Amino acid sequence: MSTKSIPLTEDLSAYVLAHGSPPDDLVRELIDETLSVLPADAEMQIAPEQAGLLTFLTRLVNARQAVEIGTFTGLSSLAIARGLPADGHLTCFDISEEYTATARRYWARAGVDDRIDLRIGPAAENLRSLPTEPYLDLAFIDADKTGYLNYWTELVPRMRSGGLIVVDNVLRVGRVLAPKNAGDRAIAEFNDAVLKDDRVDLVMLPIADGLTLARRR
Numbered sequence: 294m295s296t297k298s299i300p301l302t303e304d305l306s307a308y309v310l311a312h313g314s315p316p317d318d319l320v321r322e323l324i325d326e327t328l329s330v331l332p333a334d335a336e337m338q339i340a341p342e343q344a345g346l347l348t349f350l351t352r353l354v355n356a357r358q359a360v361e362i363g364t365f366t367g368l369s370s371l372a373i374a375r376g377l378p379a380d381g382h383l384t385c386f387d388i389s390e391e392y393t394a395t396a397r398r399y400w401a402r403a404g405v406d407d408r409i410d411l412r413i414g415p416a417a418e419n420l421r422s423l424p425t426e427p428y429l430d431l432a433f434i435d436a437d438k439t440g441y442l443n444y445w446t447e448l449v450p451r452m453r454s455g456g457l458i459v460v461d462n463v464l465r466v467g468r469v470l471a472p473k474n475a476g477d478r479a480i481a482e483f484n485d486a487v488l489k490d491d492r493v494d495l496v497m498l499p500i501a502d503g504l505t506l507a508r509r510r
């Protein structure tokens with residue numbers, strides 16, 4: 294099979310970034326603050342082009358009800374919340390009060406805090422408290438990698454037909470081809486398992502560290 298995707302040099306990557314709708318000042322500030330206050334953890338934040346894509350996808354599926362697993366300082370949740378209508382709702386799951394305190398500040402500044410409900414604690418347990426009917430339009434998975442399959446199991450039955458699950462870090466910087474740690478193995482297993490799930494249509498995008506889009510049939 295031929296390879297149609299081209300490798301991105303730094304210049305080309307900058308060109309790609311410069312040719313999508315640019316991040317606004319608030320998003321830039323959140324990225325800068327995360328880098329300066331949490332330099333060791335800032336790499337956990339999604340890429341700015343992924344934030345743009347999340348807002349785009351949220352609008353594309355006309356999402357009103359969304360879930361995010363893995364909030365950190367709030368970039369992905371801000372992106373999803375901004376794509377929701379004023380009466381839309383996003384439930385966020387994270388284990389860290391410290392990280393998410395920053396997220397709360399930026400949600401308020403963006404004027405979307407009234408549509409976000411943050412639940413602190415292990416997502417696997419907290420997800421089970423969500424309604425069990427298929428009511429979700431969009432879900433984003435970006436927390437501990439060994440939990441992904443659990444999150445998938447809880448989320449798929451809750452997605453409405455046509456709803457979208459977006460999964461981050463599915464390439465593990467390329468290590469899915471030769472896993473080196475528990476997180477890599479968990480993602481390699483996750484990628485193989487969801488491929489066999491006939492409840493969804495799948496596309497894996499080589500954006501940032503790899504993003505899987507799963508549309509509920």
Ligand SMILES: C[S@@+](CC[C@H](N)C(=O)[O-])C[C@H]1O[C@@H](n2cnc3c(N)ncnc32)[C@H](O)[C@@H]1O
Pocket residue numbers: 337338339362363364365366367368369370386387388389392414415416417435436437440
């Ligand atoms: C990769 S970061 C999320 C980045 C975020 N999506 C963003 O855009 O900045 C992963 C987050 O998952 C959280 N996390 C780790 N294990 C978790 C668990 N078992 N349940 C819920 N959240 C968890 C961490 O506290 C961290 O904030």
